[in-house]
Amino acid sequence: MTAAESPAARSRLAARPASIRTDLRLIAEMIEPESRVLDIGCGDGALLDYLVHFKQVVGRGLELSQAGVNACVSQGLSVVQGDADQDLSDYPDGAFDYVVLSQTLQATHDPRAVLEQLVRIGRHAIVSFPNFGYWKLRLGLLFKGRMPVTASLPDQWYETQNIHLCTILDFLELARRCGLDIERSLMLDERGDAKPLGSEAIANLTATDAVFLLKRGGTEAAR
Amino acid sequence: MKAQDPSTPSKGWRTPAERLPSESLTFGPEAPLRLDCGVDLAPFTLAYRTYGTLNAEKSNAVLVCHALTGDQFCSERHPLTGRPGWWELMVGPGRPLDTNRYFVLCVNVIGGCMGSSGPKEINPATGKPWGLSFPIVTIADMVRAQRLVIDHLGIEKLFCVTGGSMGGMQALQWAASYPERVHAAVPIATAAYHTAQNIAFHEVGRQAIMADPDWDEGNYLESGKVPRRGLSVARMTAHVTYLSEQALHEKFGRRLQDRGALSYGFEADFQVESYLRHQGISFVDRFDANSYLYITRAMDYFDLAAEHGGVLAQAFTGGNVRYCVMSFTSDWLFPTSEAKRIVRALNAAAADVSFVEIESDKGHDAFLLNEVEFHETLNGFLNGCAEPLGLPTRDLVPWDPAQGDPTKDRIS
Numbered sequence: 001m002t003a004a005e006s007p008a009a010r011s012r013l014a015a016r017p018a019s020i021r022t023d024l025r026l027i028a029e030m031i032e033p034e035s036r037v038l039d040i041g042c043g044d045g046a047l048l049d050y051l052v053h054f055k056q057v058v059g060r061g062l063e064l065s066q067a068g069v070n071a072c073v074s075q076g077l078s079v080v081q082g083d084a085d086q087d088l089s090d091y092p093d094g095a096f097d098y099v100v101l102s103q104t105l106q107a108t109h110d111p112r113a114v115l116e117q118l119v120r121i122g123r124h125a126i127v128s129f130p131n132f133g134y135w136k137l138r139l140g141l142l143f144k145g146r147m148p149v150t151a152s153l154p155d156q157w158y159e160t161q162n163i164h165l166c167t168i169l170d171f172l173e174l175a176r177r178c179g180l181d182i183e184r185s186l187m188l189d190e191r192g193d194a195k196p197l198g199s200e201a202i203a204n205l206t207a208t209d210a211v212f213l214l215k216r217g218g219t220e221a222a223r
Numbered sequence: 224m225k226a227q228d229p230s231t232p233s234k235g236w237r238t239p240a241e242r243l244p245s246e247s248l249t250f251g252p253e254a255p256l257r258l259d260c261g262v263d264l265a266p267f268t269l270a271y272r273t274y275g276t277l278n279a280e281k282s283n284a285v286l287v288c289h290a291l292t293g294d295q296f297c298s299e300r301h302p303l304t305g306r307p308g309w310w311e312l313m314v315g316p317g318r319p320l321d322t323n324r325y326f327v328l329c330v331n332v333i334g335g336c337m338g339s340s341g342p343k344e345i346n347p348a349t350g351k352p353w354g355l356s357f358p359i360v361t362i363a364d365m366v367r368a369q370r371l372v373i374d375h376l377g378i379e380k381l382f383c384v385t386g387g388s389m390g391g392m393q394a395l396q397w398a399a400s401y402p403e404r405v406h407a408a409v410p411i412a413t414a415a416y417h418t419a420q421n422i423a424f425h426e427v428g429r430q431a432i433m434a435d436p437d438w439d440e441g442n443y444l445e446s447g448k449v450p451r452r453g454l455s456v457a458r459m460t461a462h463v464t465y466l467s468e469q470a471l472h473e474k475f476g477r478r479l480q481d482r483g484a485l486s487y488g489f490e491a492d493f494q495v496e497s498y499l500r501h502q503g504i505s506f507v508d509r510f511d512a513n514s515y516l517y518i519t520r521a522m523d524y525f526d527l528a529a530e531h532g533g534v535l536a537q538a539f540t541g542g543n544v545r546y547c548v549m550s551f552t553s554d555w556l557f558p559t560s561e562a563k564r565i566v567r568a569l570n571a572a573a574a575d576v577s578f579v580e581i582e583s584d585k586g587h588d589a590f591l592l593n594e595v596e597f598h599e600t601l602n603g604f605l606n607g608c609a610e611p612l613g614l615p616t617r618d619l620v621p622w623d624p625a626q627g628d629p630t631k632d633r634i635s
Binding site (some may be wrong): 087 | 566573580
């Protein structure tokens with residue numbers, strides 16, 4: 001209420017980064033302004049904060065770690081503690097325009113069920129994951145005979161949360177089985193450059209990470 | 224409705240409304256309070272306190288709802304006990320409910336004993352204390368009464384309604400009953416209903432009061448007695464439920480009280496016994512036994528889902544309320560599992576919800592204590608609510624030890 005307080009508010013705004021990690025920026029570009037967004041596995045809230053303040057979305061987050069949740073809520077974001085495998089069934093059908101699952105699918109217990117929940121509660125789902133078919137991973141395994149440790153997969157096999165790693169081809173196969181339509185796809189290379197899917201086999205070899213914009217297919221046949 | 228001018232009781236009973244420095248509102252026979260039990264209560268009085276300044280738009284009002292044995296004196300020295308306000312860590316300049324930015328008000332619940340109508344007050348129809356002839360009140364009745372104060376102050380929409388324990392129940396009830404009048408609801412260390420275990424502990428307390436001969440079938444005010452033993456045992460039992468096993472162990476362990484050896488008798492050998500006895504005895508001086516019966520009953524009757532066809536999510540379908548549900552890891556009276564039940568219902572209603580569990584070893588009482596992460600997180604949440612409304616935001620000012628610790632008499 002007093003003049004002394006507004007600088008604090010201004011500095012809070014100024015401290016907000018206008019740029020975010022590449023894969024998060026690509027996800028943000030897929031999201032229409034002023035839409036309703038649920039970010040599953042929102043971590044410290046970087047994407048959510050960006051979307052709320054630069055795309056004026058109505059944003060919600062779900063995060064496994066309580067420390068992450070508390071950090072998000074302290075920033076004024078609406079985030080609950082929860083688990084993609086357990087808690088998505090609570091949300092009603094079509095509650096959100098976009099449901100984002102960034103770098104989390106491979107850490108879920110039942111990726112297929114999670115994927116189906118995403119397109120149930122969101123009109124669109126955005127899923128990003130590290131591509132286990134990337135050529136360097138394949139060569140590493142072939143020549144070194146060791147589980148890969150890379151920028152996208154930074155943890156040792158005994159430390160990683162990733163229990164359901166997949167390749168781009170694997171994911172496309174699951175999306176087809178679930179009857180999902182792929183609306184957009186972006187393949188990231190090591191430099192962080194993104195390009196559309198193109199040839200599936202080539203993307204599966206050259207992309208380090210993939211981002212897909214999906215929705216439930218029009219027919220019931222596939223379900 | 225008129226400003227309080229209490230008529231002098233005929234037999235010289237002095238009611239708290241007369242001697243406590245509270246603002247109060249009295250509603251006459253033309254404006255009865257329709258209670259859940261079917262009784263129209265009239266006339267009735269509501270006592271409240273305010274802190275900070277209501278802005279010109281009346282958009283910065285925060286309603287603090289007090290818990291079972293709390294009262295409206297949340298952020299000032301208590302006029303009866305001389306102790307610091309029960310939520311001075313939360314309400315004050317630079318604190319999460321920053322009185323430099325927010326207009327904070329706290330109403331003594333209907334059925335309470337600090338000036339609002341309750342069993343301790345004089346029934347104007349008889350000129351005697353109400354005692355057990357006071358009608359049974361519910362959490363929803365408390366909220367209905369608070370709404371009248373909000374209306375009186377001309378507040379269209381509360382910026383926030385919050386409270387811990389029974390105060391959290393009221394915050395939930397507010398959001399369910401009047402969603403269009405609440406911007407943010409912060410229920411803390413609470414549940415959407417009272418569990419069998421919660422009811423069981425309350426029943427032990429009530430039976431202790433009613434077993435005291437000085438309770439006199441509820442007529443002790445008329446007969447000039449005080450059911451000290453009963454009320455103090457009720458408080459001792461309840462107090463144990465507010466603490467965690469770890470907090471008790473760390474504070475007292477098996478240490479003896481002012482003695483080197485066991486007495487081989489039934490004196491308070493152990494520090495924990497002495498502490499509980501002190502808690503019980505000091506409670507009697509500030510609280511009314513009948514009021515304790517009524518308010519514990521209100522909590523027992525609380526079941527927000529029941530009034531919505533048994534589906535809790537149905538309670539939260541209206542309005543655009545922003546929720547922040549908070550719980551504490553060591554609270555076994557209102558555990559995190561109950562907070563998560565609320566959160567699941569809010570998710571099912573596609574409500575705007577945050578849920579924070581604070582790591583604490585202090586048990587249920589943690590919501591009253593100096594838990595820095597709790598205060599910082601709540602401050603951040605409220606800033607996030609204030610910013611889009613054009614209300615000022617501000618970082619939490621850490622509690623200055625030079626101000627003293629308002630909780631030092633508590634177990635921590």
